[in-house]
Amino acid sequence: MSDSHKTGPLKIAVAGLGTVGAGVLKLLERQADLIEQRCGRRIEVVAVSARSRGKDRGVDLSTAEWYDDPVALAAHPGVDVVVELIGGSEGPAKETVELALERGRHVVTANKALLAHHGTALAAKAEAAGLAIGFEAAVAGGIPIIKGLREGLAGNRVSEVHGILNGTCNYILTEMRTTGRDFADVLADAQKLGYAEADPSFDIDGVDAAHKLAILTSVAFGTPVDFKSVHVEGIRHVSAVDFDYADALGYRIKLLGIARRTDHGIEQRVHPCMVPKAAPIAAVDGVFNAVIAQGDFVDRVLFVGRGAGEGPTASAVVADLIDIARGRSTPTFGVPAAQLSEAQPSPMEARRGSYYVRLMVVDRPGVIADVAAAMRDQNVSMEQFLQRGRAPGEAVPVVLTTHDTEEAAMQRALATIADKESVVEPPRMIRIEQF
Numbered sequence: 001m002s003d004s005h006k007t008g009p010l011k012i013a014v015a016g017l018g019t020v021g022a023g024v025l026k027l028l029e030r031q032a033d034l035i036e037q038r039c040g041r042r043i044e045v046v047a048v049s050a051r052s053r054g055k056d057r058g059v060d061l062s063t064a065e066w067y068d069d070p071v072a073l074a075a076h077p078g079v080d081v082v083v084e085l086i087g088g089s090e091g092p093a094k095e096t097v098e099l100a101l102e103r104g105r106h107v108v109t110a111n112k113a114l115l116a117h118h119g120t121a122l123a124a125k126a127e128a129a130g131l132a133i134g135f136e137a138a139v140a141g142g143i144p145i146i147k148g149l150r151e152g153l154a155g156n157r158v159s160e161v162h163g164i165l166n167g168t169c170n171y172i173l174t175e176m177r178t179t180g181r182d183f184a185d186v187l188a189d190a191q192k193l194g195y196a197e198a199d200p201s202f203d204i205d206g207v208d209a210a211h212k213l214a215i216l217t218s219v220a221f222g223t224p225v226d227f228k229s230v231h232v233e234g235i236r237h238v239s240a241v242d243f244d245y246a247d248a249l250g251y252r253i254k255l256l257g258i259a260r261r262t263d264h265g266i267e268q269r270v271h272p273c274m275v276p277k278a279a280p281i282a283a284v285d286g287v288f289n290a291v292i293a294q295g296d297f298v299d300r301v302l303f304v305g306r307g308a309g310e311g312p313t314a315s316a317v318v319a320d321l322i323d324i325a326r327g328r329s330t331p332t333f334g335v336p337a338a339q340l341s342e343a344q345p346s347p348m349e350a351r352r353g354s355y356y357v358r359l360m361v362v363d364r365p366g367v368i369a370d371v372a373a374a375m376r377d378q379n380v381s382m383e384q385f386l387q388r389g390r391a392p393g394e395a396v397p398v399v400l401t402t403h404d405t406e407e408a409a410m411q412r413a414l415a416t417i418a419d420k421e422s423v424v425e426p427p428r429m430i431r432i433e434q435f
């Protein structure tokens with residue numbers, strides 16, 4: 001980085017003044033003295049851009065130059081850092097970041113979609129110009145997981161990183177379980193609280209968690225960001241009855257992102273999981289995120305904190321700005337972009353573990369025997385079987401769990417079961433992870 005010698009203020013331009021942008025400006029205003037003490041210089045906002053100029057954001061913008069166009073803001077003269085808080089993998093966010101790098105400005109961004117799709121190319125561009133891209137806010141909000149992995153665990157080979165990476169989903173799953181509230185109602189709450197993405201289907205369909213996982217995988221394993229290899233499932237099919245069965249079986253339901261080095265290559269997957277109630281991650285509720293990393297010297301490390309919202313996300317953005325103001329320098333993903341080593345993705349079919357399956361079946365003799373036969377034919381061993389109550393001739397939920405088996409065999413058994421005339425809804429499956 002080129003700013004270590006400077007003693008004047010670090011001049012920044014902020015593109016995007018929504019939940020995160022307004023939070024950053026508030027933090028910079030309120031903690032100005034503390035920041036100056038910690039990095040020996042002030043951080044000065046010289047230009048801003050957003051869609052609506054007149055909106056009251058609870059911060060003083062009178063000394064910053066206003067830009068309607070965030071891309072033009074990236075070229076504002078005399079700026080050291082462009083802070084991109086617009087969002088989206090393409091369009092103005094990408095153009096702003098690219099122009100900022102071309103003009104020799106460092107970049108700080110909270111935009112995981114952008115980095116999941118273009119992270120390696122942007123890192124290469126930044127590093128070739130001796131510039132930094134700070135993205136602590138892009139993964140797990142306020143948790144310093146990027147610095148934790150990249151700097152704190154730099155002496156380790158990491159074999160696995162997994163965690164709760166989406167605050168909106170964890171908030172929805174927690175509220176549904178503890179209050180019995182409706183999915184849509186809780187999602188509306190998460191949107192009001194500023195947790196959700198502009199398009200909340202990115203949250204509930206697991207895409208946002210997959211963006212974050214792809215970034216984490218790169219930092220953990222020194223590989224190029226490979227979003228397209230992430231297996232992604234969201235939480236739309238988790239229903240109230242699953243929470244009851246999970247509870248009875250000794251589990252909690254969490255949307256997890258899991259990245260592992262396996263014999264088949266690097267596994268990256270995001271999907272709902274049942275985790276034992278005693279696992280530390282099971283107790284991480286609401287908007288809190290958690291990330292667990294396994295390093296060869298440090299062993300297991302658990303990071304927990306708020307994964308979304310104005311304050312925690314602003315905290316991460318400003319930490320990156322302070323790094324730049326101090327002149328600290330680290331390759332974007334921990335290894336110089338040109339040296340990130342390609343790795344084979346491990347296919348989802350190779351996952352080995354146990355499964356929870358919920359079926360809606362017509363309550364009549366022989367149905368369960370058919371289900372058991374489909375499992376037997378694929379060599380899938382059942383562990384538990386639950387049917388609560390009886391309703392002869394009507395559809396009832398039945399639940400089973402399996403012993404460890406291969407995903408490919410499980411998928412074949414489920415396809416056979418789904419075809420049975422007595423199975424009246426698509427089978428719902430949740431993978432069980434024993435951490």
Ligand SMILES: NC(=O)C1=CN([C@@H]2O[C@H](COP(=O)(O)OP(=O)(O)OC[C@H]3O[C@@H](n4cnc5c(N)ncnc54)[C@H](O)[C@@H]3O)[C@@H](O)[C@H]2O)C=CC1
Nearest residue numbers: 016017018019020050051085086087092110111308309313
């Ligand atoms: N809200 C959260 O808790 C977190 C958000 N993020 C990320 O931070 C970024 C910003 O998120 P939020 O603040 O929640 O979004 P937001 O929707 O509240 O704010 C977006 C801002 O960008 C501006 N904007 C959008 N399109 C524009 C355009 N074409 N030209 C100029 N300005 C434009 C809007 O006017 C608004 O000020 C996204 O990348 C998001 O994924 C990351 C971590 C947590």
Ligand SMILES: N[C@@H](CC=O)C(=O)O
Nearest residue numbers: 166167168195197308
């Ligand atoms: N929509 C995201 C915001 C933070 O990244 C989430 O809910 O986690």
Ligand code: NA
Nearest residue numbers: 136139141143
């Ligand atoms: Na973070």
